[in-house]
Amino acid sequence: MNGIKDLLRALHGDEEHLAKEFVAVADRHRTEHEVHHVAVDLAAWSREHTRRIADTAQAYDLDLDPLDEPHVGLLSTIGRKTAEAVGRHPEPALLLLRDLRDLHLAASGNSLYWEMLAQAGQATKDEALLDVATRCHPQTLRQMRWTNTMIKTLSPQALASLR
Amino acid sequence: MEPSVDRIAYPWGSRTPYGRHEAWPTRVDAYLAEGVEPEKVDRWVQAASILHSDGDAMDIAVVGNRMVGVRGRATDRVNHGRLGPKDLFGWQANGSADRLTRPLIRRDGRLVECGWDTAMDRVVSRSRALLDEHGPGSLGFYTSGQLFLEEYYTLAVLARAGIGTNHLDGNTRLCTATAGEALKESFGCDGQPGCYDDFDHADVIALFGHNIAETQPVQWMRILDRLEGAAPPLLVCVDPRPTQVARRSAVHLAPRVGTNVALMNALLHEIIRTDRVDHEYIEAHTVGYEELTEQVRKCSPEWAAGICDVPAARIAEAAEILGNADQLTSTVLQGFYQSHQATAAAVQVNNLHLLRGMLGRPGAGVLQMNGQPTAENTRECGANGDLPGFRNWENAAHVADLAKVWNVEPSAIPHYAPPTHAMQMFRYAEQGSIRMLWISGTNPAVSLSELSRIRSILTQERLFVVVQDLFLTESAQLADVVLPAATWGEKTGTFTNADRTVHLSEKAVDPPGEARPDLEVFLDYATRMDFRDKDDGLLVKWDDPESAFEAWKRCSVGHPCDYTGITYDKLRGGSGVQWPCNDEAPDGTERLYRDGIAWAHPDLCESYGKDLVTGAADSVVEYRSLNPDGKAIVKAAPYLPPHEEPSPEYPFQLTTGRTIYHFHTRTKTGRAPQLNAAAPDVWVEISAGDAEARDLHEGDLVEVTTPRGALRGRLRVTGLRTGLLFVPFHYGYWDTPAGHGPDGDTPSRAANETTVTDWDPVSKQPLFKTAAAALTLVRRGDGATAPAPTTTASAPVRSGAVPATAGGPGAYASQVPGGLPSPDTQEGGIR
Numbered sequence: 001m002n003g004i005k006d007l008l009r010a011l012h013g014d015e016e017h018l019a020k021e022f023v024a025v026a027d028r029h030r031t032e033h034e035v036h037h038v039a040v041d042l043a044a045w046s047r048e049h050t051r052r053i054a055d056t057a058q059a060y061d062l063d064l065d066p067l068d069e070p071h072v073g074l075l076s077t078i079g080r081k082t083a084e085a086v087g088r089h090p091e092p093a094l095l096l097l098r099d100l101r102d103l104h105l106a107a108s109g110n111s112l113y114w115e116m117l118a119q120a121g122q123a124t125k126d127e128a129l130l131d132v133a134t135r136c137h138p139q140t141l142r143q144m145r146w147t148n149t150m151i152k153t154l155s156p157q158a159l160a161s162l163r
Numbered sequence: 164m165e166p167s168v169d170r171i172a173y174p175w176g177s178r179t180p181y182g183r184h185e186a187w188p189t190r191v192d193a194y195l196a197e198g199v200e201p202e203k204v205d206r207w208v209q210a211a212s213i214l215h216s217d218g219d220a221m222d223i224a225v226v227g228n229r230m231v232g233v234r235g236r237a238t239d240r241v242n243h244g245r246l247g248p249k250d251l252f253g254w255q256a257n258g259s260a261d262r263l264t265r266p267l268i269r270r271d272g273r274l275v276e277c278g279w280d281t282a283m284d285r286v287v288s289r290s291r292a293l294l295d296e297h298g299p300g301s302l303g304f305y306t307s308g309q310l311f312l313e314e315y316y317t318l319a320v321l322a323r324a325g326i327g328t329n330h331l332d333g334n335t336r337l338c339t340a341t342a343g344e345a346l347k348e349s350f351g352c353d354g355q356p357g358c359y360d361d362f363d364h365a366d367v368i369a370l371f372g373h374n375i376a377e378t379q380p381v382q383w384m385r386i387l388d389r390l391e392g393a394a395p396p397l398l399v400c401v402d403p404r405p406t407q408v409a410r411r412s413a414v415h416l417a418p419r420v421g422t423n424v425a426l427m428n429a430l431l432h433e434i435i436r437t438d439r440v441d442h443e444y445i446e447a448h449t450v451g452y453e454e455l456t457e458q459v460r461k462c463s464p465e466w467a468a469g470i471c472d473v474p475a476a477r478i479a480e481a482a483e484i485l486g487n488a489d490q491l492t493s494t495v496l497q498g499f500y501q502s503h504q505a506t507a508a509a510v511q512v513n514n515l516h517l518l519r520g521m522l523g524r525p526g527a528g529v530l531q532m533n534g535q536p537t538a539e540n541t542r543e544c545g546a547n548g549d550l551p552g553f554r555n556w557e558n559a560a561h562v563a564d565l566a567k568v569w570n571v572e573p574s575a576i577p578h579y580a581p582p583t584h585a586m587q588m589f590r591y592a593e594q595g596s597i598r599m600l601w602i603s604g605t606n607p608a609v610s611l612s613e614l615s616r617i618r619s620i621l622t623q624e625r626l627f628v629v630v631q632d633l634f635l636t637e638s639a640q641l642a643d644v645v646l647p648a649a650t651w652g653e654k655t656g657t658f659t660n661a662d663r664t665v666h667l668s669e670k671a672v673d674p675p676g677e678a679r680p681d682l683e684v685f686l687d688y689a690t691r692m693d694f695r696d697k698d699d700g701l702l703v704k705w706d707d708p709e710s711a712f713e714a715w716k717r718c719s720v721g722h723p724c725d726y727t728g729i730t731y732d733k734l735r736g737g738s739g740v741q742w743p744c745n746d747e748a749p750d751g752t753e754r755l756y757r758d759g760i761a762w763a764h765p766d767l768c769e770s771y772g773k774d775l776v777t778g779a780a781d782s783v784v785e786y787r788s789l790n791p792d793g794k795a796i797v798k799a800a801p802y803l804p805p806h807e808e809p810s811p812e813y814p815f816q817l818t819t820g821r822t823i824y825h826f827h828t829r830t831k832t833g834r835a836p837q838l839n840a841a842a843p844d845v846w847v848e849i850s851a852g853d854a855e856a857r858d859l860h861e862g863d864l865v866e867v868t869t870p871r872g873a874l875r876g877r878l879r880v881t882g883l884r885t886g887l888l889f890v891p892f893h894y895g896y897w898d899t900p901a902g903h904g905p906d907g908d909t910p911s912r913a914a915n916e917t918t919v920t921d922w923d924p925v926s927k928q929p930l931f932k933t934a935a936a937a938l939t940l941v942r943r944g945d946g947a948t949a950p951a952p953t954t955t956a957s958a959p960v961r962s963g964a965v966p967a968t969a970g971g972p973g974a975y976a977s978q979v980p981g982g983l984p985s986p987d988t989q990e991g992g993i994r
Contacts, residue, residue, distance in 0.1 A: 032590065033920045034927075037806050038777055093594055145779035152780075153580050153587075156329070161300030161596040 004120050004129070005060050011113040012053045012064045018106045018143075019046035025099045032096055035150065039103075042146065045139045049110075056132045093158035097151060104147035111140045167977045170194075171841045171970025174248045174823050174954055175376070175384045176978050182393030184364055187385055189981035191244035194251040195224060195232035197973065204231065209735065211658065211666035213309060213651040214249040214826045216339075216533035217379040218660025220739060221246060223254065223652050223671040230254055230652055230672055237981050239738045241359060241664050244981060247380035249826055251976045252838050254652065256831035257672075262633055263647035264676020274635075274645060279677065279687075282644050286601075287691045289627050293598055294326070299577070303330035303588045303597040306546050307604030308338055308535025311656025311668070313711035314681045315537075315544035316718070317703060318603070319551055321685060324569050325694035325702050329577040330597060332548045333541035334605040336585040337929055338534025341500035343542050343549070344926035345509035345531050347770040348798050349517070351763030351790070353542060353553050354723040356516075356755045357492060357528020358662040358741065362386055362396075364526025367488035369399040371512050372423065372498015373532060376407035377823035377955055379661070383407070397488075399481050401426065402498055403818065404848075404889060405882035406956040414481040417884040418471035420816050421503035421805030421933040426478065427511035428802060429467030432459040433482030434518055441520030448759050449517050450790050451797035458799035470802065472884075490526030491519060497534065497820065502932040506925035507775040507800035514797050523757040530661065535827075537658040543724040544715065548582040548927070552722040553762075553769040556581060557783065560766070568718050570696040581780075584927035585611075586920075593620045601629040603681060604648070608637035608903060609828040609895035612918035612929050613871045618904050631684060634830050637895045640903040648681050649674030655708045656682065657734065663741040663752070665726070667734035682708060720745075723755070723762050756795075764793030775800040778924030805933045806921055813869060813935035815853075815888045819914040820932070823955055825893040833898060837974045845876040845912045846949040848889035849938070851960045854880045861964055862944025868937045872916035875941060879949035882960050888936055890914040891951075 022043035029035045054064040114137035121129030164177045170192075179188040195201065207222035210233075220239030224232040233254055237244035266282035267274040293301045304322045306315065315333075322331040343353045350356070362368065362385050376383040389395055390411060400412035401423070409415040418426050434440065435456055445452050464475035464482070471478075485491060493516060499508045513529055521527035533539055538547075545551030554561035556578045566573040583591070589611065591597040600621075611617045621628055621641040630642035639645045653674040659665045674680070679687075686706060694702035705711045709731050719726045719742075728744035728751070741751035755761065762768060771786035773779060775798060781789075790796060809816055824841040825832040832838040847865055854860065863878045867888060874890065883889055892914040896902055901909035905916070917936060922929045948965040951957040959965050 031593070033586070034778075034922060034924055037921050038924050040806070041803060042777065093596070142774055142777055142779060145774065145781075146777040149777075149779040156577075156580050157300055157583075157591055157596050161298055161591075162594075 004124070005062055007113060007116055007120065008053055008057045008060060008062055009064065011110060011117065012050055012057065014106065014110050014113065015046045015049040015053065018103070018110060019043045019050065021103060021106060022046065025103060028099065029092065029096050035096065038146065042143050045143065049136045049139070052132050052136060056128050059128060093154070093162055097155060097158055100147045100151050104144055104151070107140055107143040107147065111137065111144060114140055164978060164980050166979070167975045169970050169974045170248050170251055170976045171824070171837055171968060171974040172954065174380055175387060176245070178391050179388050179980050180391035181388055183366070183389070185392070187243050187363060187388060189237045189244045191235050191237050191979045191981050192246040192251065192976055193232065193234035194976040199224070199226065199231045207234065208669050208671035209236070210652060210668040210671070211739070212246070212250045213536045213668070214253045214831065215247070215379055216536055216538060216661040217241065217247070217381050218536070218664050218666055218739065219246055219250050219381050220666055221250060225671050228672050230257055241660060241662070241739060242381045245381045245384055248824060249832060249838065252835045252974070253826070253831050255836070256834040257650060257652055259634070259834045261635070262675045262678065263635060263645065264678055266647060266677070267645040269643045282646060283687060283691055285644055286629055286688065289599055290326070290692060297598060299327040300330065301596065301598045302326050302328050303583070303592065303600045304328070305585055305588060305600060305602045305605065305607065306331070306333045306541065308333055308335040308533070308538035308541055309604050310537060310681050311654070311658050311708070312537070312540040312544060312715060313656045313708045314685060315540050315546035316551065316715045317682060317685045317689070317711055319545040320569060320703055321689045321694055323545065323577065324571045324575050325689060325692060327575060327577060329580060330583040330588050330591070331546055332583065332585040332588060333538070333546050334585065334607070334610060335535060335538040335541040335547045336927060337610060338497070338500070339538040339542065340547070340584070340928040341505040341509050341923060341926040342495070342531035342533060343547070344506045345513060348506060348510050348772055348775070348796065348925070349513035350756070350760055350795055351768035351770065351793065352723055353769055354755050354762065355530060355661060355663050356522055357530045358753050359385070360753065361492040361526050361528040362389065365396050365490045365492035366394070366526070367399065367484055367491050368396045369485060369491065369493040370408050371401045371493060371495045372500070372502065373494045373496035374402060374404070374406045374408060374498070374820070374956060375494060377821060378496060378534070379532070380823055397484055399484055403884045403887055404956045405958070413484060414477060416473050416477055416481055418473050419884070420818050420887065422471040422802070423499050423502055423508035424504045424511065424800055425462070425467045425470040425802040426473065427508055428459045428462035429464050429478050430482045430485060431455065431511060431514060431518065432462040433464065433479060434486050434515065435459065437486055439486030440518050444520030445518065449795045449797050451799070455514060455797045455799040458801060485515065488519070488521070491516065491521045492526060492528050492530070494530040494532055496532040498932065500928055501930060503805040503930060504800065504803060505923035505928050505930070510775065510798050510800065517795050517797055523754050528754060533661040536660070539659040539661065539663070543659070548584045549769070550578070550582070552719050553724060554722070555769050557771060565718070569702065570698060570700065571702070572697055586922050586927055586929060589617065589620055592626050595625060598625060599627040599629070601631070602638060603631040606632070606636045606638045606828045606830065606895070608641060609913050609915065610892070612915050612931060613920045614904070614913055614915045615872055616920065631681060632830070634897070636828065636830055637897055637903040646684055647676065647678040648684065649678045653678070654680035654682070657712060659742070664739040665729055665734065665742060666739040667731055682711060760793060760795045763790060763795060765790065767793065772796065772798070773925050775925055776803065807919055807933060807935050809886070809935045813937045815936045815938055816886055817867065817869065817888045817890070817917060817934040817936035818932040819890050819892040819918060821893065822891050822952055822957065824952060825891070827893065828895050829893045837970045841968055841970065842891070842950060842952050844950040845874065845891060845894040845914070846879050846951040846957070847876045848879050848881045848883055848951070848957060850883050850885045850887065851880055852885045854878070859940060860944060861959060862947040862949055863940055864942040864944065866939045866941050867917060868939070869917040869919070869934055871919065872911060874911040874914060874916050876912065877944065877947060877949040879951040879957055880960050881957060888938060892931065
């Protein structure tokens with residue numbers, strides 16, 4: 001069962017990381033209003049995932065910290081001012097594409113972990129594992145679909161018209 | 164019935180009661196300028212209303228080359244002769260002394276008059292230079308919900324296939340984007356399911372965030388007439404304000420703004436719990452029911468009560484009425500569309516009708532309303548962030564078909580990403596990648612959110628701004644080129660109302676000076692740019708309104724908005740006609756989805772759908788597996804808390820909205836004396852409880868502040884929900900010394916100084932109705948009163964506390980009940 005413990009620990013860490021990254025991207029791209037608002041909403045999903053993983057992990061004698069502090073509103077003043085000051089410049093459009101790509105890759109990594117966890121749950125007949133994976137994995141896929149949609153929407157202008 | 168009535172004091176005129184399933188009696192309303200007798204009128208010219216989305220048919224009275232009044236058309240299916248206050252008085256703005264009569268260009272920082280050649284040369288040379296240096300993505304077009312079909316279609320062709328830009332949208336983004344999106348999400352395709360005649364048959368009419376009394380006053384007259392007739396309908400109203408609709412409702416729910424999804428989920432929970440579900444309909448015509456059942460399983464009225472701050476018992480009572488209805492008609496408007504989780508909430512109203520099998524028959528219909536008179540055409544012609552004819556930009560066959568109609572290569576039509584929505588276009592302009600913005604028939608410097616940002620975008624040196632309008636609006640004052648446009652009554656064209664009724668609106672008088680119809684301006688631009696098709700023929704092959712209409716018909720063949728059975732001649736004389744109108748339905752189509760869902764098949768649908776929370780696009784593969792047979796999609800959504808909630812610093816919720824007497828940024832209604840006098844300046848509404856707690860009173864001058872900005876207005880104490888402030892959005896700066904924005908001497912008065920830049924991720928409609936604000940007293944009223952009407956949702960909580968709104972002798976309009984509608988009643992109408 002050590003594999004499952006490692007998996008829970010790794011996924012917990014990566015969901016925590018993704019939650020923080022969504023908030024960081026929201027902060028960095030405050031002048032990209034849709035990205036800002038939706039990224040804050042999506043960070044909440046990853047935070048919720050860390051809570052559920054922490055709950056599930058107790059059965060494996062794992063004490064994982066739930067990431068329960070909403071980071072919204074704690075956006076750094078410096079970050080905000082920077083975002084507003086650079087809002088008029090074209091480079092952030094390219095930075096945004098890179099950030100969205102990083103988010104997508106991070107979410108894909110989590111998606112594969114959820115896949116593993118669901119398989120582990122089936123193989124060990126652990127309903128709790130299967131249940132947490134069934135609940136959370138669809139939201140991870142939605143995070144991926146969102147980053148993909150935004151990249152598809154924003155790339156043409158950022159790459160072809162910023163000259 | 165009184166032969167005439169003050170239509171400012173009594174906006175809805177007198178009653179002509181009628182019973183359920185009976186025909187709505189005719190009442191012909193007319194207003195002629197003082198001193199003009201009906202027999203002095205030279206001619207009556209057919210038109211329809213351009214100041215809201217109802218599509219009230221009317222005739223314009225002309226003496227010489229001068230408009231002198233209007234009269235409702237008794238024969239028309241929409242209004243049966245009636246007109247609203249804006250219809251009766253708004254036409255006077257056409258004759259204003261400050262109409263633009265010559266083009267203007269910016270020279271040494273100032274706008275100076277010039278000829279059309281000079282102005283158009285400047286637009287064309289900038290367009291060419293940008294195309295050469297930066298490509299088509301550097302040009303954007305932001306149009307309106309008030310031009311005519313022929314104009315939108317021409318603009319869509321020249322922008323999408325001529326320039327080759329993806330950046331074309333209408334200000335319909337602000338009023339109707341969620342209606343279109345909600346229909347796409349539920350039915351796979353845009354297209355209004357119901358029609359206004361459903362009001363004649365319904366036993367329950369539910370209005371979701373729709374103050375119909377002020378937005379479509381003529382349909383409110385219809386509902387009022389039914390309320391006074393036999394077997395009146397029960398009304399259910401969801402609105403945080405004490406609207407006239409709320410006052411006449413069996414149940415009025417006034418939720419905290421931003422919580423519509425929670426409320427809707429609780430209503431659906433009750434419908435399912437009490438098994439008021441039409442399982443046969445669900446089985447035959449829908450997919451996704453189980454997911455909805457799961458989503459709303461825990462959404463009890465008690466749960467929603469805590470979120471919405473509405474008593475659980477009232478929610479249950481509303482659900483009981485909705486569940487017991489045997490002919491349910493629902494309407495949805497800005498209270499849902501401009502609020503948090505806009506599309507998700509509007510879709511739940513569609514779900515209510517799908518669950519109850521209330522579609523496609525008389526009295527059983529949903530009306531996802533439009534705000535503006537020609538918003539429907541912006542949508543169907545592809546001038547609103549969609550491809551023409553409700554084609555799917557992700558479906559290669561649809562794009563190929565459009566390319567064939569236009570005789571261009573499919574690659575000439577940008578379809579690699581969704582057509583750019585208005586909010587994103589302004590972002591691109593802010594960022595510097597859009598370098599020319601051509602604004603036609605709209606006034607973003609007052610109507611978009613967070614105005615200080617919009618002004619700073621429009622005044623950038625690197626952005627070339629063209630504004631095409633009737634007046635030197637706030638936006639026009641910031642432009643590099645201003646093109647004087649002709650308007651309604653000065654040009655011919657068609658437009659379509661919220662229930663798919665197409666009307667012809669004919670030229671009655673010449674435009675002032677050198678002002679030109681928008682169609683002529685677009686055609687002139689296409690000629691000067693020399694846009695070509697793939698055989699080197701002209702891309703835009705038409706040269707007047709009727710030939711443009713015929714070209715559009717070819718583009719609409721076989722699509723839901725099929726116009727092929729309509730001609731200008733067919734629209735002359737009688738009633739408007741509802742699309743689809745073709746060989747199979749030569750007289751038009753009253754209701755869509757009579758025999759199941761028609762346009763949701765994966766090969767036909769306009770959209771494969773989106774995630775209702777994130778706005779992420781579903782793929783064709785997912786859509787095909789979910790909905791292989793093209794049924795309606797029951798789409799569930801969880802409630803999410805609003806993005807901006809009250810705090811100690813900003814303790815109030817703030818919502819914006821309209822009044823019956825004004826339209827948009829008052830460019831026309833502020834120039835019609837009766838309408839202007841009825842609501843001459845901005846005001847702030849507060850609840851009685853909040854006013855008392857803060858020792859504030861009617862007429863006090865207050866300041867409303869949000870993190871974006873502030874505005875000042877006089878206070879009106881009303882019966883709106885506690886914790887909420889309301890500000891009308893109509894007021895800008897054109898009639899102040901400052902001109903286009905606040906300055907040292909002119910305090911802020913535009914509601915949008917305070918609104919947040921946030922939009923629904925699904926429909927991309929801006930959220931004007933979910934913000935947090937602070938309120939401070941600037942100066943005691945000392946007997947002054949707020950310049951707010953007393954006849955509407957703005958009525959003071961204590962009647963008699965302020966003078967009643969009235970128009971006086973100059974606002975009397977005739978009203979003649981004319982029996983059942985027939986062509987014969989028209990002529991004798993106003994005698």
